[in-house]
Amino acid sequence: MFCVHCGEKVNGDGKFCTGCGSERVQPVFKSVYAGEMNSYAAGIEEQPAKSVPDQVKGTLLQATERINAMVGEQGTIEVNLKDVFSSVFKKHEKEEGELLFIAGTSLTTPNESEISASWPKPWLFSRIFLMLVFAYILLYVCVFEFQNSNAIPGLILVGSFAVPFSLLIFFWEMNAPRNISIYETAKMFFIGGTASLVLTLILYSIFPVYHSIYGLDYTGATVVGIVEEVGKLAVIIYFIKKLNPKFILNGLLIGATVGAGFAAFESAGYVFNALGYETDAMLSTIFLRAWTAIGTHIVWSAIAGAALVYVKGDHALITDHVLNVNFLKLFVISVILHAVWDMPIHTGEYFYLLSFVLIGVAWLFIFTFINAGLKQIGRLNVNE
Secondary structure (H helix, E strand, O other), rough: OEEEOOEEEOOOOOOOOOOOOOOOOOOOOOOOOOOOEHHHHOOOOOOOOOOOHHHHHHHHHHHHHHHHOOOOOOOOOOOHHHHHHHHHHHOHHHHHHHHHHOOOOOOOOOOHHHOOOOOOOHHHHHHHHHHHHHHHHHHHHHHHOOEEEEEEHHHHHHHHHHHHHHHHHEEEEHHHOOOOHHHHHHHHHHHHHHHHHHHHHHHHHOOOOEOOOEEEEEEHHHHHHHHHHHHHHHHHHHHHHHOOOOOOHHHHHHHHHHHHHHHHHHHHHHHHEEEEOHHHHHHHHHHHHHHHHHOHHHHHHHHHHHHHHHOOOOOOHHHHHHHOHHHHHHHHHHHHHHHHOOOOOOOOOOOOOHHHHHHHHHHHHHHHHHOOOHHHHHHHHHHH
16 A cells, blocks of 8 residues: 555555655555556545644654554554643642652552553652752752852752652653652662762773863764763663563663663762852753753663563563663664764754754653553553
């Protein structure tokens, strides 16, 4: 079968054409011998041109279909973000948060048959973020209104941790199996984050990267992407081997947690160094590292963690899983996203356009993995 819009050959499973991203309304056949449209196709009226939003949506759905295939699923995914984040804007009692925080213990982890396969509706992460923002504002007042330099370390710490830790809570809430406690998550955040920094520095001592006054060149950016993702992966492997999870959502959480720890401590270092120039540089670095944290280390590592658990499945983690071609394909995505992020690619007046694109691509993988993880739970419930 061939697409009515571009003539690209398509299979019978996808809803959207892999050539142009258009929705497949009707199939078109080509003659095997003449290579021309048959009479059936000739009778089809020309379809009206699609609007830009429809074209973008078609392209995104096409991308999710391809990513879905990489994690063993079929078809596209359509995520209603308004529904997923609907609980953020609702009022929640203190007891609801307390009940969430006791999840993952031996007494509160649900049986596998009781795990919901519907999309979670996280909200606690937003309250954590607002709490940290409020603390940051109070510390800002201490430093700049009362000229109290003793509050500067707190300002750096809270400013560097606000987004990574809040995003970590988001992934913890999205972990539908509810089988990893906040205590275990905090341990992976602090120990995993610092351990991955140490491993990265060891790798840098073997594969040094030289920075010019203009920053990294293309080779340096590639080395940084490989070194830092491998350093974090080593810690992710340790925790996956230790916890032996079988749910893709578990791998997503483990990877995101290690990445969040790495991002928070690294950002604190960048902000501290910026303080040596001037306070304005410190504040701009805090802000820059905060908003870019939504699409960098945390999501790159989440992709790696989810991919590794997807490949290992119910089995104990072994070297063959790390060398599995399906895992390596997905891990390379993290490395590429990281490397391109650091490359000296300029977009003119649209200075952060590349960053927005890379963040969007990373989150396409994240939501595809969440969808695959929920489908995994759904199949498990059916087999119970």
